[in-house]
Amino acid sequence: MNFISKHLGALAAGVAASVLVAGAAFADPAVIYDLGGKFDKSFNEAAYNGAEAWKKETGGTFTDLELQNDAQREQALRRFASQGANPIVMAGFSWGTALGTVAAEFPDTHFVVIDAVVDAPNVQSIIFDEHTGSFLVGAIAALKSQTGTVGFVGGMDVPIIHKFYCGYAQGAKAANPNVKVIENYTGTTPAAWNDPVTAGELTKAQFDAGADVVFAAAGGSGLGVLQAAADAGKFSIGVDSNQNYLHPGSVLTSMLKRVDVAVQNSLTDANFKPGLTVLGLKENGVGYALDEHNQALITEDIKTAVDKFSAEIQSGAITVHDYTVDNTCP
Amino acid sequence: MDLGIILSTLDATLRLSTPLLLACLAGLYSERAGVFDIGLEGKMLASAFAAAAVAAVTANVWLGLLAGVAVSITTASLQGAAAITLRGNQLIAGVAINMLAAGLTTFLGIQWFGQGGRTPQLTTDGRFQNITLPFANELSGVPVIGQIYSELISGHNILVYVAFLAVPITWWVLYRTRFGLRLRAVGENPKAVDTAGISVTKLRYQAVLITGLLCGLAGAFFSIAQGSGFGNNMTAGKGFIALAALIFAKWKPVPAMFTCLLFGFLDALQIRLQGAEIFGIDVPVQAIQALPYLLTVILLAGFIGKAVGPKAGGVAYTKER
Numbered sequence: 083m084n085f086i087s088k089h090l091g092a093l094a095a096g097v098a099a100s101v102l103v104a105g106a107a108f109a110d111p112a113v114i115y116d117l118g119g120k121f122d123k124s125f126n127e128a129a130y131n132g133a134e135a136w137k138k139e140t141g142g143t144f145t146d147l148e149l150q151n152d153a154q155r156e157q158a159l160r161r162f163a164s165q166g167a168n169p170i171v172m173a174g175f176s177w178g179t180a181l182g183t184v185a186a187e188f189p190d191t192h193f194v195v196i197d198a199v200v201d202a203p204n205v206q207s208i209i210f211d212e213h214t215g216s217f218l219v220g221a222i223a224a225l226k227s228q229t230g231t232v233g234f235v236g237g238m239d240v241p242i243i244h245k246f247y248c249g250y251a252q253g254a255k256a257a258n259p260n261v262k263v264i265e266n267y268t269g270t271t272p273a274a275w276n277d278p279v280t281a282g283e284l285t286k287a288q289f290d291a292g293a294d295v296v297f298a299a300a301g302g303s304g305l306g307v308l309q310a311a312a313d314a315g316k317f318s319i320g321v322d323s324n325q326n327y328l329h330p331g332s333v334l335t336s337m338l339k340r341v342d343v344a345v346q347n348s349l350t351d352a353n354f355k356p357g358l359t360v361l362g363l364k365e366n367g368v369g370y371a372l373d374e375h376n377q378a379l380i381t382e383d384i385k386t387a388v389d390k391f392s393a394e395i396q397s398g399a400i401t402v403h404d405y406t407v408d409n410t411c412p
Numbered sequence: 413m414d415l416g417i418i419l420s421t422l423d424a425t426l427r428l429s430t431p432l433l434l435a436c437l438a439g440l441y442s443e444r445a446g447v448f449d450i451g452l453e454g455k456m457l458a459s460a461f462a463a464a465a466v467a468a469v470t471a472n473v474w475l476g477l478l479a480g481v482a483v484s485i486t487t488a489s490l491q492g493a494a495a496i497t498l499r500g501n502q503l504i505a506g507v508a509i510n511m512l513a514a515g516l517t518t519f520l521g522i523q524w525f526g527q528g529g530r531t532p533q534l535t536t537d538g539r540f541q542n543i544t545l546p547f548a549n550e551l552s553g554v555p556v557i558g559q560i561y562s563e564l565i566s567g568h569n570i571l572v573y574v575a576f577l578a579v580p581i582t583w584w585v586l587y588r589t590r591f592g593l594r595l596r597a598v599g600e601n602p603k604a605v606d607t608a609g610i611s612v613t614k615l616r617y618q619a620v621l622i623t624g625l626l627c628g629l630a631g632a633f634f635s636i637a638q639g640s641g642f643g644n645n646m647t648a649g650k651g652f653i654a655l656a657a658l659i660f661a662k663w664k665p666v667p668a669m670f671t672c673l674l675f676g677f678l679d680a681l682q683i684r685l686q687g688a689e690i691f692g693i694d695v696p697v698q699a700i701q702a703l704p705y706l707l708t709v710i711l712l713a714g715f716i717g718k719a720v721g722p723k724a725g726g727v728a729y730t731k732e733r
Contacts, residue, residue: 118528119527119528119529119530119644120528121526121527121528121530122528126528148528239698266683266686267686269701270698270701273645273648276643276644276645277643277646277648278639278640278641278643278646279634279638279639279643279646279648280683282638282639283424283427283428283680283683284683284686286424287420287424287680287683287684290416290417290420291417291684302530302643305533305640305641306639306640309533309639309640328533
């Protein structure tokens with residue numbers, strides 16, 4: 083009887099799995115992307131690139147899923163866990179609640195969550211020092227700005243995006259104490275991650291208000307910011323992935339958040355380390371992008387100044403305020 | 413508030429009200445002929461996708477526009493077949509179009525481009541560029557009038573001008589041509605039109621096809637003029653706002669323009685008021701973003717008096733036998 087029910091269970095899981103992801107093999111690691119989509123050229127795409135890099139490096143295979151709405155979170159986790167996927171890596175700050183519930187149900191499965199913190203013995207939480215990376219691009223923005231006004235367009239109005247803003251504003255002020263920083267958010271629902279039109283309008287409004295460099299921390303919506311800046315002949319700053327190549331000459335730099343490296347490392351189960359992992363400037367978890375597309379824009383003076391800031395942050399000479407600690411921005 | 417900021421807000425108003433205006437006029441033709449159309453959203457979305465997809469592949473903005481309009485007209489005829497020939501429920505036909513468009517655009521986007529439903533970013537040739545009207549640069553030095561001309565009126569893409577030109581044209585067609593008279597009549601009393609020996613079905617199809625054309629322009633505006641490529645569900649409910657505007661304007665073209673400008677203005681204001689202080693209080697983003705919708709409800713509920721639509725609207729015409 084037990085034998086039969088076991089097999090029925092496996093069969094059911096198999097059917098469920100084949101509905102969810104056709105042809106999934108058992109015991110492969112799984113990656114779940116957040117709303118905004120696998121190819122948002124930003125956060126989720128970084129996760130995807132990391133997984134692809136892992137595949138190339140190890141020759142292994144992984145299964146993945148793009149979330150369509152918030153209600154699918156627990157469901158997707160349960161299905162992957164019951165089908166035996168291990169470890170299960172998910173990217174996005176909204177995973178906290180769903181993972182907290184599901185992790186307790188599957189104590190033998192290893193979960194890795196990026197951008198959220200879940201306290202469970204079988205969960206590794208990876209967070210980034212976005213505020214220090216944002217500090218550096220804020221300094222670049224202020225040093226590049228001719229008008230003394232720089233802009234910030236966030237995605238959804240949530241604490242983690244305020245963390246970007248706070249670091250950005252502090253960095254801009256460190257480089258130029260008289261700088262004015264304009265702060266806007268695309269929306270208050272998850273749709274704000276995928277609304278380039280509104281983000282573009284916000285950017286145009288910031289240009290009208292005198293800004294000439296705008297930092298987009300907005301996932302897929304950021305593409306609208308970059309486009310608006312390219313149209314207006316002004317500068318933009320990309321986020322998460324290196325977006326310099328999208329509009330060479332207009333994208334000043336990108337605030338790198340090495341989600342790809344985090345995903346690549348965590349897909350190998352041997353690297354699993356329960357608890358909190360923080361990736362900052364020291365670990366190369368965050369930084370700014372410098373490549374052939376923006377070499378001409380980042381002058382030697384800017385580079386020297388920013389590298390000095392970076393060293394000072396790492397040595398502790400400069401403390402960058404983390405918004406998520408006390409939910410305020412000085 | 414100096415003139416520069418006022419002008420830039422009004423400039424954004426024109427940009428933001430353009431798709432609303434095109435969709436609103438589209439709905440006007442259809443509803444004036446007695447076919448309720450809540451499928452404006454779906455037709456726009458389908459057009460936005462087709463326009464961006466073709467513009468991305470061919471790098472030709474005109475081919476993109478053509479594809480968008482063609483897809484929108486095809487969708488409109490499908491809706492027309494269901495609502496006019498088969499005498500189906502007009503509302504349900506519209507809902508079906510909305511659902512079909514939302515699902516199909518994302519599905520095809522993933523299949524064709526593999527970018528999570530988005531189309532690739534368009535190059536310069538794949539998008540409508542802003543047009544600088546003659547003498548705009550020369551006149552920009554002239555105070556007030558010159559500034560208004562060069563900053564507000566000049567410097568939009570062609571679809572903005574088309575949208576605002578469509579208003580007097582629609583007025584003329586509706587009130588000064590035989591076709592317009594028949595169109596209005598068929599929405600009020602189709603039996604009378606039929607008795608006069610004019611085909612109700614043909615007139616309604618003509619109206620629905622014009623709706624398709626205008627929705628096609630509105631959709632293309634989203635993806636190849638205002639934006640640069642298609643994103644999932646990028647019309648974001650504008651089709652329904654256009655419907656609200658149509659009711660608010662009591663199904664008349666010139667009031668429709670002013671209503672759309674008002675909604676566009678509220679949207680532009682919302683974007684500029686974010687994070688601003690009003691009377692010394694930091695207004696939360698959420699409150700500002702809800703403002704256009706809140707005002708819509710207040711205006712619709714309290715200020716327009718009774719809005720009575722075309723009498724035969726929503727009813728399929730059955731010829732007596």
